[in-house]
Amino acid sequence: GESVGLHLPTLSVQEGDNSIINCAYSNSASDYFIWYKQESGKGPQFIIDIRSNMDKRQGQRVTVLLNKTVKHLSLQIAATQPGDSAVYFCAENMNNFNKFYFGSGTKLNVKP
Amino acid sequence: GAVVSQHPSRVICKSGTSVKIECRSLDFQATTMFWYRQFPKQSLMLMATSNEGSKATYEQGVEKDKFLINHASLTLSTLTVTSAHPEDSSFYICSAKSIRGLGGYTFGSGTRLTVV
Numbered sequence: 566g567e568s569v570g571l572h573l574p575t576l577s578v579q580e581g582d583n584s585i586i587n588c589a590y591s592n593s594a595s596d597y598f599i600w601y602k603q604e605s606g607k608g609p610q611f612i613i614d615i616r617s618n619m620d621k622r623q624g625q626r627v628t629v630l631l632n633k634t635v636k637h638l639s640l641q642i643a644a645t646q647p648g649d650s651a652v653y654f655c656a657e658n659m660n661n662f663n664k665f666y667f668g669s670g671t672k673l674n675v676k677p
Numbered sequence: 678g679a680v681v682s683q684h685p686s687r688v689i690c691k692s693g694t695s696v697k698i699e700c701r702s703l704d705f706q707a708t709t710m711f712w713y714r715q716f717p718k719q720s721l722m723l724m725a726t727s728n729e730g731s732k733a734t735y736e737q738g739v740e741k742d743k744f745l746i747n748h749a750s751l752t753l754s755t756l757t758v759t760s761a762h763p764e765d766s767s768f769y770i771c772s773a774k775s776i777r778g779l780g781g782y783t784f785g786s787g788t789r790l791t792v793v
Binding site: 668669 | 683719720723779784785
């Protein structure tokens with residue numbers, strides 16, 4: 566299914582703090598997930614991905630957690646920097662259907 | 678890496694006219710491309726899947742005759758917004774499936790369409 570966002574919630578954090586962005590996905594059959602970062606007026610930029618056979622994956626300063634029981638994803642950003650300010654979306658994919666549906670998004674505002 | 682170019686980046690058109698947006702894969706062949714629409718402060722909404730050499734597959738609620746998609750080559754998909762109205766003003770983004778793209782998909786930089 567497709568999740569439609571009617572507004573963007575905002576998360577404000579202080580520079581250097583850790584950020585946690587949450588996402589509820591819609592389809593229990595989804596087996597692949599990506600977190601994207603979108604800056605104003607630009608296309609989405611890949612951050613990190615995770616498959617449904619995992620519950621945690623770490624990248625550089627970022628960690629994605631997957632809870633399939635409650636259909637929930639989170640993105641943790643360590644030592645948040647002003648350059649991290651953007652809108653973050655999770656996207657879910659069902660391999661059989663070869664396409665992604667985006668979650669509603671969260672705007673991250675990093676205060677210097 | 679895999680690069681997708683979208684053109685134009687911004688376009689203003691008069692109500693009732695048609696606008697064509699191009700999505701090109703620059704360094705790879707893309708048999709499948711996707712078109713998204715994004716309204717201000719909202720998420721990306723999948724409009725259609727563009728398949729090279731065959732008809733596009735549209736998501737429920739998207740008008741096929743209004744949003745014409747042509748994927749005539751392995752590197753180019755076009756979206757034509759026909760008889761545009763102010764409510765069609767939006768940010769249109771394409772993506773291409775590529776094994777070289779991070780996550781398997783590469784996004785274009787988007788086209789800001791304003792219908793006046």
